[in-house]
Amino acid sequence: MLPRFEYVKARGLADALDLLSRHGASARLLAGGTDLLVDMRERRQSPTALIDISEVSELREIRTDADAVRIGAGAAVGAVLANDTIRRECLALSEACRSFADYLTRNKATIGGNLANASPGADLAVPLLALEASVVLVANAGERTIAVGDFIQGPRQTALQAGELVLEIAVPRRSPTGQAYEKLGLRQGGAIAVVSSAVVMRASDGVCTGVRIALGAVAPRPFRAREAERALEGRPFSAEAAARAAHLAAQAASPITDVRGSAEYRRAMVAALVRRGLATAWERAAGGSR
DSSP, X not given: OOOOOEEEEOSSHHHHHHHHHXXXXXXXXXXXXXXXXXXXXXXXXXXXXXXXXXXXXXXXXXXXXXXXXXEETXXXXXXXXXXXXXXXXXXXXXXXXXXXXXXXXXXTOBHHHHHHTTOTTOTTHHHHHHTTOXXXXXXXXXXXXXXHHHHEEETTEESOOTTOEEEEEEXXXXXXXXEEEEEXXXXXXXXXXXXXXXXXXXXXXXXXXXXXXXXXXSSSSOEEOHXXXXXXXXXXXXXXXXXXXXXXXXXXXXXXXXXXXXXXXXXXXXXXXXXXXXXXXXXXXXXXXX
């Protein structure tokens, strides 16, 4: 049974911010609810109020401008997956959405909720890190922008301040890149990641440039494997170079042992997934595919 709480429905973005300010730190925002309601049922969270923002249109838009693909925090994972621009320009994110939970959950869960829940295995944070995306936060006092890597600060910990909510995620628009997302779960559908990785790179005159490698579920928060990135940057791609970078990525991981796998297994799978992702991203970059 859920704990007792007050339920209020926001009529728009301004109303949502006013309600958040009025109800204070003990209130929670309800969009898809796929994480929050489970937490409430298990008594991990007991908010005094739920502010329903699921129909706030300003939070559900997916649009582009000259600088970025802008994804409203309230956009469902299924809507992100169905978007042609994201499929063309943010393929790693699209692939992560495709492997996200099951069909029903994808059409309820939101991209902003997946980030704000701040799970070490947050599926969508990993490609967004590799794509160097930013999170736009809004409060009655105004907006601010923060990198995804700085927004998630630890398990269930974010940079959100009192009265703020996630407005949108901005993915920079750049020249074509090769991208790949890999996820290992214990089953095909609806699985929580045991290990996940995302790779973004360009092929420039036969060498790797703009290499970005992100990992999830193998540290307290998703992170960039920067030493692995440097090992490939400006060098010709080869199986040996990819294996070296994958080894460095595995060394950078600090996985735990739990019911889904041992630390040793997770570290070995980091190397396997990164090696495979690098090969796929290179093939797509060299072939001109996103």
